[in-house]
Amino acid sequence: MARLANWLRLAVLAGAAALMAAPSLEAVAGADLPKLERGKAEKCVEDTQFMRRNHMDLLKHHRDETLRQGIRTTKHSLKKCVECHASEKTGSVAASKDDFCASCHSYAAVKLDCWDCHATKPGKKPVQQAGQPATSPLMASTPMEGKQ
């Protein structure tokens, strides 16, 4: 009897786990997820799931190492992120709301201030190109400046 009870308990647990897993998967598949312009990026330097959760920590760690210690490795550098992920349409990671950074960040409602200072486009761009949006849509401070 005890063995049967154990089996039953296991079966119930397995069923519960399956039930819990299934709706979450469905929810993910059915949710209105952001559509990313991945750019020319084929394979990231880290696993995608890891990057989704940890890219901000990697970038923050790397920025301090680069600026304060002069360590200029490229694996977790923002410049390299931009080089790979710049959209083929806009040439930027944050010019339109479908671009790589902008799409997820507007979806998650997390304001980015990287692009107040950092270039959103790879390569040297000393003069502003005509026809391109002047600032990122994520720079919430931009409309305010017009009024001041």
Added chain:
Amino acid sequence: MSEPIKQDTPAADGERRTFLKAGAAVAGAVVAPGVLLYGVSQARPPEEGASSKQRWGLLIDTTKCGGGCHTCVDACNAENGLDGKTGPQDPQWIRKVDIKDLRTGYVQSLPMMCQHCEHPPCVDVCPTGASMKRADGIVLVDRHICIGCRYCMMACPYKARSFVHEPLTDQNPEVPRGKGCVESCTLCVQRVDRDEQPACVEACTAEGHQAMIFGDLKDPQSAISQALKSVDSVEVRADLGLNTGVRYQGI
């Protein structure tokens, strides 16, 4: 004992000389790539940080600096993405300063920028730690934690720092700049880390003035150390005891 020497005919001796010459030529050929390899290996690998074994500095010869020449300023602006305006609220990393002896009328011209002090007053006064000195002596602003209080601008005796008042776009990817932060000459840190010279020095040399020498002050063999040993150079405001990395000759 002397027999083997006698056997050396003049012809054989001549052969040996040609062999030695050839050997020397081969050695020379080997040395040239060796020198190249040495040059490459001097560049710091990217995973290695700036080291206190070096201290970067500049020697500016004001007798060679051309009055009315703005090549260094233009090169700086192009490299770092400054627009070149010189209004009271426009960021300027290098200023060309003309000084005139009022009694004699003798005019000198010199570029004035961040002097990369050993004891920088801007670092002393910064309330957040954003103003900092790297291990190799380059004084920088960490814009990530700069709150734009401008205390460092007041502390700097050289008026070297500027505040960015307007939002910027299309920055150079290597030189992030933005509104609300203080900034100044970085000694082109992005170039120095690649083992290149600052843009102003390169431009001055290309222009033919050769008024600026950049190099490692702690390396006794470097061109700047050799020059400093042989010419009379001064710090601007030496009375403050800041031990600047930028020194001037001829003022």
